[in-house]
Amino acid sequence: MKALSTWQIYSLMLLFQMGTNVVFGFAGTAKQDAWIVAFLSTLGAFLLQWLYYKLYATRPGENWTSLLKLSFGRYLGTFLHTVYIVVFLYLAARNLRDLGEVTKVQLLFNTPPIVDMMIFQLLVAYICYAGIQRMGRLAELNMPIIFLFIVLQIILISFSGIMDFSRLMPVAENWNLIATTVFPFSISVPYSETFVFSMFGALTVAPRAYKKAAMLSVASAGLIFTIWDILSVSTLGSTIFSRSFFPLMTTFQMINIADFITNIDPVIVTNYMITLMIKIAVYALATCAGIARLCKLDSYKSIIMPVSLLVIVLAYFMTDNLSSHLFVAINWTGWLILLPLFIVLPAIVLVIMTVKNRRTGEGRKLHEPTTN
Amino acid sequence: MNQQQTDTSKRLNLVNLNRFREEISHAFGRPPDLIFRKVKELLIVYIAGLVDQARVEKEIIVALESADAGGSYTDMDSPHVQKTDDFDLALQLLLSGMVLIAEPNQSYVIAADAASMPHRSITTSETENVIHGPREGFTELLVTNVALLRRILSSPKLRVHDSCKGTYSGTKIALLYLEGLAPAALISNMQKRLESVQLDGVIDSNYISEQIRDRPRSLFPTLQSTERPDVVADALLKGRVVVLVNNSPFALVAPFLFWNAFQSIEDHFLLYSSANFLRIIRAIFIIMALFLPSLYVAITTFHIEMLPMELMLSIAASRERTPFPAIVEALIMESIFEALREAVVRMPQRLSQTASVLGALVIGQAIVQAGIVSIPMIIVVSITGIASLMIPRYEMTFAVRILRMLLLFMAATLGFYGIAVGIFFTQVYLTGLRSFGVPYLSPIAPLVWKHFQHFFIRKPTAQSEVTTDHKRKKDWS
Helix, strand or coil: CCCCCHHHHHHHHHHHHHCCHHHHCCCHHHHHHHHHHHHHHHHHHHHHHHHHHHHHHHCCCCCHHHHHHHHHHHHHHHHHHHHHHHHHHHHHHHHHHHHHHHHHHHCCCCCCHHHHHHHHHHHHHHHHHHCHHHHHHHHHHHHHHHHHHHHHHHHHHHHCCCCCHHHHCCCCCCHHHHHHHHHHHHHHCCHHHHHHHHHHHHHCCCHHHHHHHHHHHHHHHHHHHHHHHHHHHHHHCHHHHHHCCCHHHHHHHCCCECCCECCCHHHHHHHHHHHHHHHHHHHHHHHHHHHHHHCCCCCHHHHHHHHHHHHHHHHHHCCCCHHHHHHHHHHHHHHHHHHHHHHHHHHHHHHHHHHHHHHHCHHHHHHCCCCC | CCHHHHHCCCECCCCCHHHHHHHHHHHHCCCCCEEEEEECCEEEEEEECCECHHHHHHHHHHHHHHCCCCHHHHCCCCCCEEEECEHHHHHHHHHCCEEEEECCCCCCEEEEECECCCCCCCCECCCCCCCCCCCECCCCCHHHHHHHHHHHCCCCCEEEEEEEECCCCCEEEEEEEECCCCCHHHHHHHHHHHHCCCCCCCCCHHHHHHHHCCCCCCCCCCCEEECCHHHHHHHHHCCCEEEEECCCCCEEEECCCHHHHHCCHHHHCCCHHHHHHHHHHHHHHHHHHHHHHHHHHHHHHCCHHHCCHHHHHHHHHHHCCCCCCHHHHHHHHHHHHHHHHHHHHHCCHHHHHHHHHHHHHHHHHHHHHCCCCCHHHHHHHHHHHHHHCCCCCHHHHHHHHHHHHHHHHHHHHHHHHHHHHHHHHHHHHHHCCEECCEECCCCCCCCCHHHHCCCCCCCCHHHCCCCCCHHHHCCCC
8 A cells, every 4th residue: 555645755755854954054074065065965865766766666565674584584684674673763863862952052951851852752652653644744744834944044044144155165175075075974864864764665655656756855955955055154154164063053043134033043943843853753663663573563553652762762871962972973873874774785685686586587577667 | 204214103094083183182292382273074283383374274274175175285296295194204294394184084194385484584694704795694494594505506416415313303404515526435425424423402513513523522623614605605616515404504514624724715705816915914813823822932931032132122121020920921811811702702792891891901901000911911912812813714713722722831841842842743633634534634735736726825716626627526635
């Protein structure tokens, strides 16, 4: 049963990819050339999405965990299945912690972040109970809001008269830096993260529609990131941009229209909450679905609460402070988790499945596009 | 009427008319308004007040006296005259304003229609006012209401299905739709739900509404009730189905979607551009009706730095004198406003002067001077009050008012974060609602492009949704 429409999966993927970048900006380490990184990463992301699409198209009826079992046999497959569950759980917790940190720094200075995180995880649990179809509706319901906010942000910052495009100079100063930022970090976060949608493959849309939605969402996200980076660097200058924890947040805090519209952080944080709501919910649902399949449960709903509790605990004890949290994100998660598990392994599985399909001739039959 | 009962229930016995008279009299408990008259050898029975006395005299009694026997009536081929041999049906017919004519040694009685039910004449609708456009509202009489609709939609495609609900009230209800426009699935869904209704009495259409709508306990209405024939006709043209209930001037329209609550029928009666202007104003103020008090509380409690310096100072200065936190102020004012609203509805007309004096002077002026509530809060609550009166559908105002209160608490504990989370919870809840199979948030979630186009902006009537192209109405979601 296909529970989602193309537009819904597009909305889900776009909001998912925007995720934390709404406040963290994109590729801050590349200084004034961040926008080039954003642009190049988008091109790379197209390749990546093509890989995911091919993988999905080899066996449209299967999801990622069952593909693992098909490719690597029962024991190794089950082991990898477990690894993915842990990784999804970890990533859900990471994003929740991001939210806790941003809320503490930008919005609720005196409330302990654990309270914010618990309330948000409760919301996520509710979304998981609602299921993937309602999650899709939630995403498309929030699309107009996000669209409105982004347009508002761009217009307001442009009219504040503080942008100076000369701050983008020198363009492409250090190709080495650009290359190392594009790969692996910028491609892995957020683009490779969309691999989590392969956990619901059979539920979402037909492969063709998936390709369309994924490619369009990558294009939209890439466009938004590039514009944001240009705005941000030309407002803040490359030094503050690369040094700030929340470059985009800092950028939009500079908005000043006639001394009246001066402080629109709540708008940005609301924006951020929408994208993170989708992101954490997708990860949490993927975790629940993974556990349910591993333990052969009838319904994933019974494990939502335990998983949510784990996410909160993990998010709370993950790091001591924001700096180390971001350090792990930039230096470790990309190399250790996203690159091997979300890029390399899918590529290996694609090769294995293609060979298997060739041998059995099964692929052609399954490849028939189910129209959507 | 209930023709299928004939097999199981008691047959009439007309061998002895006196016995027949006794049986009927007994069934009703010998009431004073049950009238028996003898014309020649015939027995005439009717209930005073439900029939037009003059018509009974002129059309029935005089006719019968001049004719040879009841035969002249028996031969008449008219919907106003029917024969029955079923005792219960005969009682039912009496109650619906028919005159029974019993002839000795026949197996049936003749029921002739001379009904003149007591009723209110057609007046303007009280709950949904418009400046332009038709003014009539429905009345309590089902026949009149159906006639009003037939006058607007003079088409044989307008289908009316009758049924009776309520063990004791025997209330007539009618299901209406336009053949070819309303999806078949919707009609059968509605019919199925109507059949399952079990009630002792149906006093108002809400009795039916609560039994047939999706999620009857939800805060959000999933069935529209309206007093205006033009609204109903418009809904019928858009392929919806309508249930009319006798004794209630409120028609039920299904499916009812979230966004319908914010569109007024008057949008179609005004100039295209002014209608869209009004829609924008309405959208802004309805959003304010929902958010303004909680935004105010959140800003003054958590995010005071959001305001420009001068505004911040003037708000801080006026809050200086009040001893309560903003949330308490907000709750005091909100509850007083809700109380005023409720009191004005219940109060006799002559006392309305008192209410406005109390409201304006005591609650507006004195409460500020006494230092209980600050002036900005009064302004916020007043704007909210006006804004919540702008919601075109009365049922939805409750959802907005209750949601506003909940958001107020969220804002007082977690500021903007709380408001956002509260709204997200509401969103997730709304994504799961359906009205007669149609997702409640359609056409935005799920996106249905052809309906979406007509949803923010009212297009000129030439491009409007109402067309004779039947295929376009097939699917709703």
